[in-house]
Amino acid sequence: MDKLIPKIGLEIHLELKTESKMFCSCPNDPDEVHPNLNICEICTGQPGILPTLNKRALEDAIKLAKALNCKINEFNYFARKNYFYPDLPKNYQISQYELPLAENGYLEFYLKEEYKKVRIRRVHLEEDTAKIIHENNYSLIDFNRAGIPLLEIVTEPDLKSAEEAKAFVEELILLIRYLGISDANPEKGEIRFEANVSVNFGEKLGTKVEIKNLGSIRSLRDSIAYEIKRQTELIEKGKEVIQETRGFDETKRITFSQRRKEMAEDYRYFPEPDLPPIILDQEFINTISLPELPFQKRKRLKDEYNLSFKEVNVLVENRELAEFFEETFSEIKAFDENFDIKILVNILINDLLGFLEKYQKKLSDLDFTPIQLANLLIKLKNQEINIRMVKDILEEVVRENKNVDLLLKESSLVSNEKLDELIERVISANEKAVEDYKKGKEGALQFLIGALMRETKGKINIQLAKELLIQALKKND
Numbered sequence: 001m002d003k004l005i006p007k008i009g010l011e012i013h014l015e016l017k018t019e020s021k022m023f024c025s026c027p028n029d030p031d032e033v034h035p036n037l038n039i040c041e042i043c044t045g046q047p048g049i050l051p052t053l054n055k056r057a058l059e060d061a062i063k064l065a066k067a068l069n070c071k072i073n074e075f076n077y078f079a080r081k082n083y084f085y086p087d088l089p090k091n092y093q094i095s096q097y098e099l100p101l102a103e104n105g106y107l108e109f110y111l112k113e114e115y116k117k118v119r120i121r122r123v124h125l126e127e128d129t130a131k132i133i134h135e136n137n138y139s140l141i142d143f144n145r146a147g148i149p150l151l152e153i154v155t156e157p158d159l160k161s162a163e164e165a166k167a168f169v170e171e172l173i174l175l176i177r178y179l180g181i182s183d184a185n186p187e188k189g190e191i192r193f194e195a196n197v198s199v200n201f202g203e204k205l206g207t208k209v210e211i212k213n214l215g216s217i218r219s220l221r222d223s224i225a226y227e228i229k230r231q232t233e234l235i236e237k238g239k240e241v242i243q244e245t246r247g248f249d250e251t252k253r254i255t256f257s258q259r260r261k262e263m264a265e266d267y268r269y270f271p272e273p274d275l276p277p278i279i280l281d282q283e284f285i286n287t288i289s290l291p292e293l294p295f296q297k298r299k300r301l302k303d304e305y306n307l308s309f310k311e312v313n314v315l316v317e318n319r320e321l322a323e324f325f326e327e328t329f330s331e332i333k334a335f336d337e338n339f340d341i342k343i344l345v346n347i348l349i350n351d352l353l354g355f356l357e358k359y360q361k362k363l364s365d366l367d368f369t370p371i372q373l374a375n376l377l378i379k380l381k382n383q384e385i386n387i388r389m390v391k392d393i394l395e396e397v398v399r400e401n402k403n404v405d406l407l408l409k410e411s412s413l414v415s416n417e418k419l420d421e422l423i424e425r426v427i428s429a430n431e432k433a434v435e436d437y438k439k440g441k442e443g444a445l446q447f448l449i450g451a452l453m454r455e456t457k458g459k460i461n462i463q464l465a466k467e468l469l470i471q472a473l474k475k476n477d
Contacts, residue, residue, distance in 0.1 A: 002202035004235060006228045008165055009121075009157035010220075011194040012172065013150050015128060016060050017182045021147035022127040023051030023094065023275075028148050030188055035142035043127075043147030045089030050274055057125060057149035058278065060181040061101055062288050064151060065123045067175055070105030074280045078125075078272035086141060087130040095152075097269040100124035101278070108295050109171035111164055113309050118168055119156040126150045131189075145189075157196065157205065162225035165195065169217055174294045174317060186216045193220045199231040199241070206231070207241040211248055211255055223248040227255050297322065305329075305341055314349050320363045321348060324370055331374035336381065344377060351391050355398040368397050372404040379408070445470070 018028050024042035032038055042049045065072050079097040105120035130146040132139050153172070159165045173191065176184045184191040193214040200206030211227060214220045226248075231241050246255040292300070294316050301312045301322070315322040325348055332339045352373075356362065376393065379385045385408070393407045430451055 004199050004201060004232055005203065006160055006197065006199050006231075007157040007205055008159035008161075008198075008224055009196040010153075010155045010159070010165060010168070011196070012153040012155075012169070013128075013192045013194075014064075014153065014176065014182055014184060015190045016057050016149040016151060017180075018054055018056045018060070018149050020054060022054050022057055022125070022149040024147060026147065029144070030148070030190060032144050035140070035144060037144060039143045039146070044143050045091075051094065053275060053278070054149055058101075059288055060149075060179075061123065061125050061151055062280075062285060063179050063181060063290065064153075064176065065102035065105065066285075066288065067179060067290055067293055068102075068105040068107055068120050068123060068153070070102035070120060070123055072102045072280065072285055073099055074282070074285075075099065075277060076101050076124075076280075077277040078275045079269045080272050081126075082268045083266075085129070086139070087132050087146070089130065089143070089146065093126060093129065094272055094275070095126035096124035107168065107172060107175070109168055110298075110309075111167040116164065116167070118158045121154045121156050123151060123153050126152060157198065162221045162228065165224050166217055166221040169193065169220060171294065178291055178294055178319065189215065193217075195220060195224050195227070197224055197227040197231065199228060199235060206235075207243050209241065209243065209255075210245045212245055212258065214248060219248055219250065222253050223255055226253065230255065307341075307345065311345050311349060314353070318353065321353060324348070324363055324373075327370035328373045328377075331371050332377060335374070335378050339377070339381065343380070344373075347373075347377070347390065347394070352394055352398070355395050359399050361398055366397060366401055368401075368404065376404065376408070 015030065016028075020026060021028050021038075021043055024040050026038045026040050026043055029038055042051055062072060076096060076099045078094050080092040081095045081097070082092045084091050100122040102123040103121060105123070106117055107120060108115070108117050110116065128145050128148040128150045130141050130143045132141055155168075159168060173184045176182050176191075182190055186192070195211045195214065196208050197211065198206035198208045209227060209231065211223045214223060227246070234241050242257075242260075244260050245258045247258050248255050298312050298316045301307055301315060302309070307315075315325055325344065328348075329339075329341060329344055332344065376385070376390055380387060380390055393404065396402045396407055397404060427448070430448060
C-alpha cells in the first residue's frame with residue numbers, strides 16, 4: 001500500500017532594493033520610520049493616476065530569473081488583480097498573471113549533503129501593499145510600503161518536508177544576496193512566505209491547504225511541519241482535508257483556519273490598461289550578467305581546494321570571507337607552493353570568523369588585508385611566531401582594528417638561549433612533576449610545558465620547547 005507523502009509548494013514575495021517604487025518616483029526606503037512620508041498620487045491610488053514601470057526593477061527581476069534557470073518571456077504584460085482590502089488603496093494590485101516575466105526554471109541546493117532540485121513555476125513582478133498596524137480597537141495604515149517593487153517566486157510542489165522547505169529558502173536568500181537585488185531580510189519584511197501543503201497516498205496531489213503570511217524561516221518550517229502532521233492525522237482517521245487558507249499562531253506554533261481558499265477567477269484578472277506590454281529582446285537580456293552563484297561557487301571551491309562540505313558551506317555563506325580566503329591563499333602560494341591550505345581554512349573559519357561574530361564586525365570594517373594574513377601564516381610556518389600569537393593578533397585586529405605590523409613587532413618568540421634558561425628554572429621549581437615524569441606519567445610532561453608557557457607568556461614554539469624540555473629532563477636523570 002502506498003504511504004502518505006507530503007507535497008509542498010512555496011510562494012515567496014521579495015522586496016527589491018531599488019531606489020524608487022515600482023510605478024512612481026517615491027523613495028523605496030524600508031527603513032523609513034515616519035508613516036505616510038514616501039507617498040504620492042500613484043502609490044495611494046488617486047483617480048486619474050498613470051503608473052510608469054521601474055526599469056531597474058525589471059532588470060533585477062530578469063537577473064533573478066536567469067539565476068533560477070528560467071525561460072524569460074520576451075512578451076509579457078501586467079494585469080489587475082482585483083480585491084478589496086484596506087491596505088490596497090486602488091482596490092486592485094498591479095501584478096502579472098497569464099503571461100509572467102519568466103517561468104519553468106529550477107533551483108539546486110543541498111539538505112545537509114543530499115542534493116536537491118526544485119522546479120520554479122514562475123517569477124513575476126508586482127507591487128507591494130501598504131502596511132496595517134492593528135491596535136486594541138482600531139487599525140492604522142502606513143502607505144510607505146505601498147508600491148514597493150515585489151518579485152513573486154512560485155515553486156512547483158516538489159518539496160517533501162519542512163526541513164527541505166527551510167533549506168530551499170535559505171539557498172534562495174543566499175542567491176538573492178549574491179545577486180545584490182535585495183537584502184532579503186525576513187525580520188524587516190523584505191521577504192515573506194506562503195506555503196501550499198498537501199498530503200496524499202503515493203505521488204498524487206492531495207487537497208491543497210495554503211498557509212499565509214509567514215514572516216520568518218522558522219515560522220515557515222514549523223507551520224509546514226504542523227500542517228503535515230494535522231493533515232496526516234485527518235486522513236488516517238478517514239476524515240476530509242478541506243481546501244482552505246490557514247494562518248499560523250506564532251505563540252502556540254499551530255495553524256488555524258482563516259477562510260475557504262480563493263481561486264484565480266475570484267480575483268477577476270484582466271490586462272492592466274495603463275501599462276503597455278513588456279517586449280524584451282535577447283540582446284537586452286544578454287546585457288544582464290550574473291556573478292558566480294552560490295551553487296557554482298560551492299562546487300568550484302570543493303574541487304579546486306579539496307575542502308570538506310562543511311568548510312565550503314561556511315565560505316559560500318560568508319561571501320566576503322570566501323573572497324578573503326582565495327586572495328590570501330593566492331598570496332601565500334607566491335611564497336610557498338606547499339603551504340597546507342587547512343591551516344588557512346581553520347584560521348579563517350574557527351578563529352577570524354569567530355572573532356568577527358564575537359565583536360559584531362565585518363571584514364570590510366577592518367584595516368586588514370589578505371597580504372597581511374598571508375604574511376602572518378608564512379611567519380607561523382617559518383616558526384617566527386606560534387599559533388597562539390597568530391590568534392591573539394587576529395583578535396586584537398578585530399577588536400581594536402590595530403595595525404598588524406605593529407602587533408607583529410610586539411610579538412617575538414623567546415630565543416633558544418633564553419628558552420634553555422627558562423626550562424632549567426621550570427625543572428627546578430617543579431620537582432614533583434619531574435619525578436612523576438621519570439616514573440612514566442605523561443601528564444607530568446604536559447604540566448611542565450604548561451608551566452613553561454606561563455613563564456614565557458606563550459611566546460614559544462611549542463614543539464621545539466617540548467623537544468628541549470625532554471632533552472633537559474633526560475640530562476637530569
